[in-house]
Amino acid sequence: MAGGGEAEDNPVNINVVPMVDVIFCLCVFFMCSFKFKQLEGKFTSWLPKDKGVGGASDPGEIREMRVALFWEADTQKVRRQYGHREVTDDEELKRILDGAHQDFIKQGKPDTPVIIDGAFEVPWQSIYTVVNICKALEIEKIEFAMGASAGK
Amino acid sequence: MSKEQPKLKEDISPNVVPMIDIMFLLLLFFMLGADMAQRESVDMVLPLADQIKEQKENEEVPTTTVNVHHDPNLDCKINDSAENGCREKGHWIWSVRGITHTAETLKTQLQIDADEFLEDSDTPGAGKKLSAKKLLIRADGKAPYGEIQRVIEIGGGVGMYKVEVAGAKPSAAP
Numbered sequence: 204m205a206g207g208g209e210a211e212d213n214p215v216n217i218n219v220v221p222m223v224d225v226i227f228c229l230c231v232f233f234m235c236s237f238k239f240k241q242l243e244g245k246f247t248s249w250l251p252k253d254k255g256v257g258g259a260s261d262p263g264e265i266r267e268m269r270v271a272l273f274w275e276a277d278t279q280k281v282r283r284q285y286g287h288r289e290v291t292d293d294e295e296l297k298r299i300l301d302g303a304h305q306d307f308i309k310q311g312k313p314d315t316p317v318i319i320d321g322a323f324e325v326p327w328q329s330i331y332t333v334v335n336i337c338k339a340l341e342i343e344k345i346e347f348a349m350g351a352s353a354g355k
Numbered sequence: 356m357s358k359e360q361p362k363l364k365e366d367i368s369p370n371v372v373p374m375i376d377i378m379f380l381l382l383l384f385f386m387l388g389a390d391m392a393q394r395e396s397v398d399m400v401l402p403l404a405d406q407i408k409e410q411k412e413n414e415e416v417p418t419t420t421v422n423v424h425h426d427p428n429l430d431c432k433i434n435d436s437a438e439n440g441c442r443e444k445g446h447w448i449w450s451v452r453g454i455t456h457t458a459e460t461l462k463t464q465l466q467i468d469a470d471e472f473l474e475d476s477d478t479p480g481a482g483k484k485l486s487a488k489k490l491l492i493r494a495d496g497k498a499p500y501g502e503i504q505r506v507i508e509i510g511g512g513v514g515m516y517k518v519e520v521a522g523a524k525p526s527a528a529p
Contacts, residue, residue: 219371219375222375223371223374223375223378226375226378226379226382227378229382229386230378230381230382230385233382233385233386233388233389234385236389237385237388237389238389243401243409243521243522243523244404244407244408244409244521244522244523244524245407245408245491245519245520245521245522246404246406246407246408246519246520246522247408247517247518247519248518248519248520249516249517249518250507250510250511250516250517250518272500274442276442279437279438279439279442280439281439321500322500322501323444323499323500323501323504324442324499324500324501325499325500326439326440326496326497326498326499326500327402327423327494327495327496327497327498327499327500327502327503328402328403328496328497329500330402330500330503331402331403331404331496331520331522332402332404334404334520335404335405335406335407335522338404338406338407339405339406347504347507
């Protein structure tokens with residue numbers, strides 16, 4: 204394959220065949236093990252310092268935007284509700300949360316949190332989608348409701 | 356005739372230098388692109404979100420990473436085939452630096468990590484020094500929410516209130 208001519212033609216001829224073979228092997232190895240790095244990011248969520256885990260909001264006045272996510276075991280699907288209204292579409296949820304958030308801003312309560320209240324079995328992606336919508340709407344205060352924890 | 360023979364030999368000799376150059380470039384590309392660094396993270400499909408802040412490579416804030424993922428030792432076909440994955444509670448595990456934990460051992464591990472970086476002063480209300488260390492939760496997109504809740508709960512219990520949840524940009528998803 205590589206390296207041409209007779210030895211007597213060129214006295215300093217280098218046999219590159221082993222090198223090419225090794226490079227081929229290395230190339231094959233790296234090509235097979237190659238995987239594009241997944242771009243990772245994160246959402247930051249500080250827990251309340253003074254309440255501790257399980258601290259609840261003041262129950263006297265409703266000052267929250269609660270998104271509830273239920274797990275339908277029969278259909279293996281997630282059911283999402285805002286209040287009593289079922290919301291299947293992400294865009295619809297975005298509109299509802301935006302409207303509610305704007306209302307709270309008008310009332311002088313821009314820090315009103317979105318509470319994500321999910322059942323144990325709800326896939327994390329569904330919860331994450333709601334967080335993503337909140338971030339898109341620049342709602343910074345997001346709370347994860349602590350449901351009944353299943354012991355391990 | 357005999358004078359021209361060596362010339363003919365020279366002409367048919369292939370020039371391998373460009374091929375070697377290209378192969379070296381290819382090798383360099385694959386070597387640099389290969390992600391062979393040992394990381395705290397377990398290979399999993401993270402939830403997708405376009406609003407996430409990209410993680411900086413050399414963040415100086417100390418962080419403990421808890422991975423929530425399906426047990427790789429279990430041959431669970433449902434997790435691979437079903438849209439929302441496996442819902443069996445015992446199939447999902449927590450791991451820190453490659454070691455699988457139960458609720459008790461995770462609490463012990465996080466307590467050790469939290470105590471390494473305590474804040475300077477007591478936090479009013481909490482009545483103790485909280486940890487300055489961040490808790491990064493890397494959970495599979497199919498993982499049950501309850502598993503993540505439990506990790507947050509345990510982290511909060513040991514004073515780790517700086518919680519981050521990892522995700523992936525949709526365009527970079529495999």
